[in-house]
Amino acid sequence: MPTERAQAIAARVEAFVRDRIIPYETDPRRDHHGAPTDALVDEMRAHARAAGVLTPHILPDGSHLTQRETATVLIASGLSPLGPLACNTMAPDEGNMYLIGHVASPELRARFLTPLVEGRARSAFFMTEPAELQGAGSDPSMMRTTCRRDGNHWVIEGKKCFITGAVGAQVGIIMAKSTEADSAGGACLFLVDLPDPAIRIDEVPNTIDTSMPGGHATVTIDHLRVPADQLLGAAGDGFTYAQIRLSPARLSHCMRWLGCCIRAHEIAVDYANRRIAFGKPLIDHEGVGFMLAENRIDLQQAELMIDWAAGVLDSGSLGTVESSMAKVAVSEALMRIADRCVQVMGGTGVTDRTIVEQVFREVRAFRIYDGPTEVHKWSLAKKIKRDWKAAHAD
Template sequence: MVIEELPAPSGRSAEIAAKVEKFVRDVVAPYEKDPRCGYHGPSEELVSEMRDKARSAGLMTPHIMDDGSHLTHLETALVLKKSGLSPLGPVALNTMAPDEGNMYLIGKVGSEKQKNHFLAPVVAGKARSAFFMTEPAEDEGAGADPSMLKTRAVQDGDHWVINGRKAFITGAEGARVGIIMANSGTQEKMAATMFLVDLPDPAVRMERVLDTIDNSMPGGHGVLAIENLRVHKDQILGEIHKGFDYAQVRLSPARLTHCMRWLGGCIRAHEIASAYACKRTAFGKPLIDHEGVGFPLAENLIDLRQCELIINWVAGVLDTGALGTTESSMAKVAVSEALFRVADRCVQVMGGTGVSGDTIVEQIFREVRAFRIYDGPTEVHKWSLAKKIKRAHR
């Protein structure tokens, strides 16, 4: 059963989304079994090959217009959902994290010089970027609690010297642009500043790339040491000591675009599981006619529609110019948990085939499991929402 589309928010978004869907299904999906899709994500060669095809199709970074303007968040929701129909779709089309969030942040906060130097090659799909915020647990560094930031930035004339370690830095291996968040305050009072840096740099050393449950993002997730990295003051992103404020500018839309992309992935998983259940027979009838199979697929339809509606609601909030911090937290919890249920049901419906690499369902299940942690674990978002309930009561 094809999930009926909600009305498109605009004609241009419908047109772009239709082209994106066709490209992902016809051109990108066949790459899913390519041996260049490795344990730490697709290889640079594969990324470049897919992006060349996206560029030829006029679909590179489809949510950003030729004049540099963006689709609205509501329009973006439709386009990024279609890009997510394959785990490789966002990589090919340049709508993948962390690049998508980094492009948004630099576009909002960066100077014209910074946009020309750092943003332009990322938007063009010629360079990848990384966002250096999370730190190793063994260092008791920043994770879900950014106030634990250990990486230090100390001013030295017109430069800043940065030292620290970072962990779970998506795409750092092979990135050409980095946004590093560091504690620029005093021993008595923390303050965070973001710095734009060219990569690779000998002062930013990869310790290892982690083996994680997911493998859709180029470069995987790295642990890095930053040792006496000198950064000119012109490379401060926005204003000094405003890093936590800018993190909120980035995080709310980034949480939501994760939801958009993985909604597309789970729609694809549901399509595959539904086709399997309608064709496969057991105990004298198609699997879909057994309630133990048909009912979970019916529940998938409900969860997928609810995800789409909450994504569109939060996108509408962001389109008013609001930060949408509370709303994006709600969406992150609701969508990540619902999509995990959807992916899990798809695996279960397909039995042994569901846990094999014969279809993309198994990978989507792994990716969505990781999504329940990335961009803030479910529990942290619920804790934050509970604090707001308490404040409202007072």
């Protein structure tokens, strides 16, 4: 059961998204990849700031809502694909704020976290690398980007891809493998100001999703010099810090896209009740009614899965296994929901007359982002094997 605090915040967020942000869904201010422009984002955030719902998951004293409370609020912000952008609960910023807030020094938080929390800046997390270079994708241990000390600085060299929001970001978190003897093989995380001439945008490919400003860029990092005091945490512990970000971030994705699928289901239900075919409303046809019933079941199960995994994180656990299970279960359930919404609405479902077709595209991408379903299943299978061996050890 959500706390009264979370319910109150979520109610304000939901009212704001439904009343002020949903009308922006037809706003033509989009880049050539179909993503909202920064001008559109800034305008929506100004409304959110005035309504008191900007960055609602972080309280005025800088503390975070619990993960369970965050779920209630982020689901509400996700009722429109534009809602998380307007309320500043969108990836990658929400996850980056969480990481900086938990790991960075007070000085780095003041410099890099404050503008993110205030909605004055966007950020990017530089981890994934191109497959053609055999770089880090779902397996960060394959990282080819390196960092080495040079006096009072670290020098970073490498190539990254699918870096969400890199174009137009002002804050970057870069992961690189250290070549130094005291942290050889370990990863380091660095906070950097963007743009920087040493970070070159090579391309921004068109992708199936269109909700995130800045796209998913491929970048080259060429002799980037970062002051030593911008190292995030300790050298060599980057993989550990990344998990602090990735586990709750996977869950946050589930929260936001659950909100979108709730809305898509609402649209499909409305269509099925109004559309008459073969002498009666579509919903009275068993094939359609059963699809909507299955949606209700999947929506409820997704919400319960999120609540369970959020509770594990709130207990103080890193929640890696639980967030993986939730990512698989929720992303696959939301895909089924989005697909049924399209099917129920027929030809209208594949047009841009509603957000249903966009939700279908975005959720399809979600099954890959933050780790494909198959990678999480593989990781879970390894855990099952380890548990079996431990239980049967002599």
